[in-house]
Amino acid sequence: MGYEDLKNIKGNIINIQHYSYQDGPGVRTTVFVKGCSLKCKWCSNPESINPEREIAFDPKDCIGIKECGRCLKAPFPDGVFNENEETGKAKIDWNRKKEISSELASLCPCKAIFTYGREVSVEEVIKEVDQDISFYSVNNGGITVSGGEPLLQPDFVAALLQTARVHGYSTAIETALKVPWENAKKVLEYTDILIHDIKMINSEEHKKWVGVSNEKILENIKKAYETFPQKKVIVRTPVIPGANDKEEVIEEIINFILPYKNIIKYELLPYHRLGLGKYEVLGREYELSDISSLGDKRIKELREFVSQRFENARK
Numbered sequence: 001m002g003y004e005d006l007k008n009i010k011g012n013i014i015n016i017q018h019y020s021y022q023d024g025p026g027v028r029t030t031v032f033v034k035g036c037s038l039k040c041k042w043c044s045n046p047e048s049i050n051p052e053r054e055i056a057f058d059p060k061d062c063i064g065i066k067e068c069g070r071c072l073k074a075p076f077p078d079g080v081f082n083e084n085e086e087t088g089k090a091k092i093d094w095n096r097k098k099e100i101s102s103e104l105a106s107l108c109p110c111k112a113i114f115t116y117g118r119e120v121s122v123e124e125v126i127k128e129v130d131q132d133i134s135f136y137s138v139n140n141g142g143i144t145v146s147g148g149e150p151l152l153q154p155d156f157v158a159a160l161l162q163t164a165r166v167h168g169y170s171t172a173i174e175t176a177l178k179v180p181w182e183n184a185k186k187v188l189e190y191t192d193i194l195i196h197d198i199k200m201i202n203s204e205e206h207k208k209w210v211g212v213s214n215e216k217i218l219e220n221i222k223k224a225y226e227t228f229p230q231k232k233v234i235v236r237t238p239v240i241p242g243a244n245d246k247e248e249v250i251e252e253i254i255n256f257i258l259p260y261k262n263i264i265k266y267e268l269l270p271y272h273r274l275g276l277g278k279y280e281v282l283g284r285e286y287e288l289s290d291i292s293s294l295g296d297k298r299i300k301e302l303r304e305f306v307s308q309r310f311e312n313a314r315k
């Protein structure tokens, strides 16, 4: 496929984040794609799970029914929005959210009704990535595609990374690898740094917390290491209280990755609740509202454990 054809391939994204230090080496521009094959109970990007463009509603931004009231009238479907008598603002019947087409969001003058997700071409994304070119020379920065699950849109992401390489940028993906192997292979061809997580090795526990078993994920991870032995890999584990915050669970993960020499780093990411507000504006329930935070002391202990068992073993 020619360069011109690559630039026209389209994908669905949530947003493009500039100057990120979290998504690989150096300063990076991170493209968050829409659609995920997992449903982690702790997900801080719930707006990225559904592959379709999605309606959200934040009543805090509504100016009031008396002042506006547009969402109570046609073309909005009758009764999906009503007046909240306590606040005088709009309220939504979340059970009927699917009746609101995404075009209707533009009729709300205050953006209290808005959408997550937009279709973009490779060319549009690259133009935005080009704006950050002066930062990429620092510590091998570049473009990272995250999500959601980048490997659910393999044609778009492969074309994006291939084009980014033509522009001279380092390329990275953040993936959970719950995809057909062919998807992964297609994108990994154009990826310099593979960042993937492993939540836990026990498949039953994985299913309980993430919604799916992990045999396919572990199989893909091994295939990725073996098919692309020169590729740099960063492995991450989000540490969730009650799910995987035990040395035994971390040790199983270390035992799985230890033989593979292309892993340049294994990181623990502490649980946080930064995505909580997004559950509210999407009308979704946050299932982990009862669990407490991990605490600095505990994450320090677990990181020390990783240092002893993983980093020392690699010296």
Ligand code: SF4
Pocket: 036, 037, 038, 039, 040, 042, 043, 044, 045, 046, 048, 049, 147, 148, 149, 176
């Ligand atoms: S893999 Fe990431 S984006 Fe997908 S559900 Fe889990 S935390 Fe959310």
Ligand code: SF4
Pocket: 061, 062, 063, 064, 065, 068, 069, 070, 071, 072, 081, 089, 090, 107, 108, 109, 110, 111, 112, 113
């Ligand atoms: S259209 Fe928007 S600002 Fe107007 S009442 Fe509805 S939610 Fe409020």
